[in-house]
Amino acid sequence: MKHIKLLLFTLxxxxxxxxxxxxxxxxxPQAGDQPAQDQSITFGMTPWTSTIPPTTIAMLLLEDMGYExxxxxxxxxxxxxxxxxxxxxxxxxxxxxxxxxSYIEQFGDNIDSIAISxxxxxxxxxxxxxxxxxxxxxxxxxxxxxxxxxxxxIEEGAGMxxxxxxxIEEFDLGLQYVASxxxxxxxxxxxxIGAERPVIFLGWRPHPMFVDYDLKVLxxxxxxxxxxxxHVLTNNEFKDRIPExxxxxxxxxxxxxxxEQMIVEIDNGRSAGEVAREWIDNNQEKVAEMxxxxx
Numbered sequence: 001m002k003h004i005k006l007l008l009f010t011l012x013x014x015x016x017x018x019x020x021x022x023x024x025x026x027x028x029p030q031a032g033d034q035p036a037q038d039q040s041i042t043f044g045m046t047p048w049t050s051t052i053p054p055t056t057i058a059m060l061l062l063e064d065m066g067y068e069x070x071x072x073x074x075x076x077x078x079x080x081x082x083x084x085x086x087x088x089x090x091x092x093x094x095x096x097x098x099x100x101x102s103y104i105e106q107f108g109d110n111i112d113s114i115a116i117s118x119x120x121x122x123x124x125x126x127x128x129x130x131x132x133x134x135x136x137x138x139x140x141x142x143x144x145x146x147x148x149x150x151x152x153x154i155e156e157g158a159g160m161x162x163x164x165x166x167x168i169e170e171f172d173l174g175l176q177y178v179a180s181x182x183x184x185x186x187x188x189x190x191x192x193i194g195a196e197r198p199v200i201f202l203g204w205r206p207h208p209m210f211v212d213y214d215l216k217v218l219x220x221x222x223x224x225x226x227x228x229x230x231h232v233l234t235n236n237e238f239k240d241r242i243p244e245x246x247x248x249x250x251x252x253x254x255x256x257x258x259x260e261q262m263i264v265e266i267d268n269g270r271s272a273g274e275v276a277r278e279w280i281d282n283n284q285e286k287v288a289e290m291x292x293x294x295x
Contacts, residue, residue: 039066039068040068040069040070041068041070041245042071042082042087042088042090043058043059043069044072044078044079044083044088044091045073045079046073046074046075047073047181047183048076048093049182049207049263049267050230052263053258053272053276054093054259055071056272056276057254058090058092060280061291062245065248067245072087076103076155077103080103080104080106080111083111083233084110084111085110089238089242090232090238094230094232095204095228096228096229096230097229098163098224098225098228099204101159110236112235112236112238113231114231114232114239114249115231115249115251115252115253116230116232117230117231118229118255118256119229121204121205121227121256123205123225124203124224125151125167125201125217126200126201126202126217126218127198127218129214129216130196131199134146134198135216137167137171137173137219137220137221138220139218140171140218141173147198147200150176150200151164151178151201152199152202153177153185153201153202154179154182154185155180156179163225167224175200185201185202186209189201189209193213200218206260206263208260208264211260211264232249232250232252248290248292251289262279
């Protein structure tokens with residue numbers, strides 16, 4: 001009987017200690033400093049050169065604001081898949097309505113467009129200006145052999161890839177679309193232009209290709225490619241999870257000329273972080289506007 005009473009007394013004391021636990025924690029002055037939920041932010045980073053400057057700037061600014069930031073590297077399809085699943089929070093380089101139309105159609109219900117980064121992203125089929133005979137899509141008809149029957153493009157599934165195949169069919173062109181990564185396409189273009197051979201490929205701005213080469217966007221493709229807006233996207237949960245960061249990104253905008261200049265500097269050997277930090281230092285008024293701190 002004594003053993004039973006001792007056991008009951010011990011259990012009672014244990015229960016009182018456990019019961020006091022939450023109250024003690026609530027009185028801990030450090031307890032309120034702990035975030036109520038995950039405050040880390042994951043960015044999607046495609047291998048496209050146009051993705052790097054705005055993403056790096058946004059990541060640095062959010063770090064300055066106290067957030068932990070990460071990035072997941074993937075092609076465009078992987079980024080949109082990650083956004084739709086909540087594995088990726090933010091994508092800074094969504095080309096709409098054309099280039100990424102297929103991804104929005106597939107994943108758009110789980111993604112929010114919260115800002116326009118810049119409104120004047122030009123894109124379409126391009127050739128070097130030394131290909132004087134070809135100035136429009138119609139000019140290609142009957143001259144496909146000049147280009148060995150090929151047009152060089154980006155990855156399968158991209159909106160520009162789908163649209164390019166539609167153009168080939170619509171204009172009844174004897175061209176094969178050669179899908180690759182951006183880097184693979186540009187490597188082939190560099191070989192062709194280095195030898196001053198005719199070449200057709202996909203071009204868009206901002207991009208250093210228009211700095212490195214003298215190019216022209218072919219006429220007659222306006223019904224297929226129009227000037228795109230470059231949007232900032234988040235997953236559907238981001239606004240409620242991290243409202244301050246959402247508000248900052250909803251105020252985001254940047255000049256397309258700044259993006260193109262930063263791409264060139266990175267291509268010339270400067271680190272993306274160094275170039276992005278320099279932009280931040282030189283654009284404090286703009287940064288204050290995006291943070292909602294300007295008067």
